[in-house]
Amino acid sequence: MARPLQKDNEAKTTLKDLDLNRLPKHIAIIMDGNGRWARERGFPRTIGHKKGIDAFKRILEFVSSLNIEVLSVYAFSTENWKRPKKEVDTLMELLSSSIKKQLDKINRKNIQIRVMGCIEDLPCEVKKNLKKAIELTKNNKGLIVNIGINYGSRREIVEGVKTVCRRVMQGQFDLETLNENSFKNFLDTKDLRDPDLVIRTGGELRLSNFMLWQSAYSELWFTDVYWPEFDKQDLIRAIYDYQQRERRFGGISIES
Numbered sequence: 721m722a723r724p725l726q727k728d729n730e731a732k733t734t735l736k737d738l739d740l741n742r743l744p745k746h747i748a749i750i751m752d753g754n755g756r757w758a759r760e761r762g763f764p765r766t767i768g769h770k771k772g773i774d775a776f777k778r779i780l781e782f783v784s785s786l787n788i789e790v791l792s793v794y795a796f797s798t799e800n801w802k803r804p805k806k807e808v809d810t811l812m813e814l815l816s817s818s819i820k821k822q823l824d825k826i827n828r829k830n831i832q833i834r835v836m837g838c839i840e841d842l843p844c845e846v847k848k849n850l851k852k853a854i855e856l857t858k859n860n861k862g863l864i865v866n867i868g869i870n871y872g873s874r875r876e877i878v879e880g881v882k883t884v885c886r887r888v889m890q891g892q893f894d895l896e897t898l899n900e901n902s903f904k905n906f907l908d909t910k911d912l913r914d915p916d917l918v919i920r921t922g923g924e925l926r927l928s929n930f931m932l933w934q935s936a937y938s939e940l941w942f943t944d945v946y947w948p949e950f951d952k953q954d955l956i957r958a959i960y961d962y963q964q965r966e967r968r969f970g971g972i973s974i975e976s
């Protein structure tokens with residue numbers, strides 16, 4: 721039986737409740753719960769992923785209408801290869817075809833597509849469509865959509881360390897200049913600002929190897945709502961919550 725949604729019990733928070741001058745500049749989302757959404761309704765998990773794509777389009781539409789600089793999403797983790805082949809194939813096909821279908825619209829909206837993760841290991845068609853999207857939109861100056869695909873934060877950090885070592889050994893990098901700021905450039909996110917707000921749908925309370933370095937001081941927001949049902953209203957609630965928090969970055973409150 722489908723469980724009651726958290727959102728049914730909540731008073732409506734609307735766009736008018738938000739301070740549009742203090743929006744998070746970078747929102748990152750772990751889009752979880754596609755499989756459970758489908759199973760609880762008697763559908764195969766792949767239907768959940770199809771609905772997940774629709775939810776992504778809805779949220780992208782809304783985020784691109786706000787003054788937000790970056791939207792990062794976790795589309796496929798390095799651990800997701802452990803899933804049954806049929807599910808992996810469907811996910812890859814969905815990701816590839818939706819990027820292909822939406823590319824003109826994305827480009828017209830001045831959106832820039834970026835990817836975190838190892839795209840070289842992806843199936844040819846996915847790799848081709850992603851590379852085309854990155855190339856076509858690379859000079860766009862609007863919202864940056866940063867897609868985590870075949871992405872795992874620990875791998876990203878280890879790869880960064882290996883690149884530093886290689887450059888040091890080749891005399892191209894002075895180890896003494898390595899610090900938290902310069903190391904950022906060795907991560908998949910490079911020049912992107914860190915997420916201000918990390919959202920996870922689907923009820924689990926963990927980061928699952930997503931942007932571990934970058935989220936050191938992000939505000940975290942969790943909801944039981946499954947990703948296929950996550951909508952504009954839920955995102956407004958998350959942003960509203962974020963705006964009630966005091967971000968101290970390890971410092972102390974002004975009033976203390």
Ligand code: FPP
Nearest residue numbers: 751752753754755756757772773776795818
């Ligand atoms: C997690 O749900 C979701 C995924 C592994 C895939 C998410 C990808 C999308 C929604 C597509 C986004 C599209 C683009 C173009 C970026 P789950 O299968 O882990 O659900 P469960 O936890 O209920 O099993």
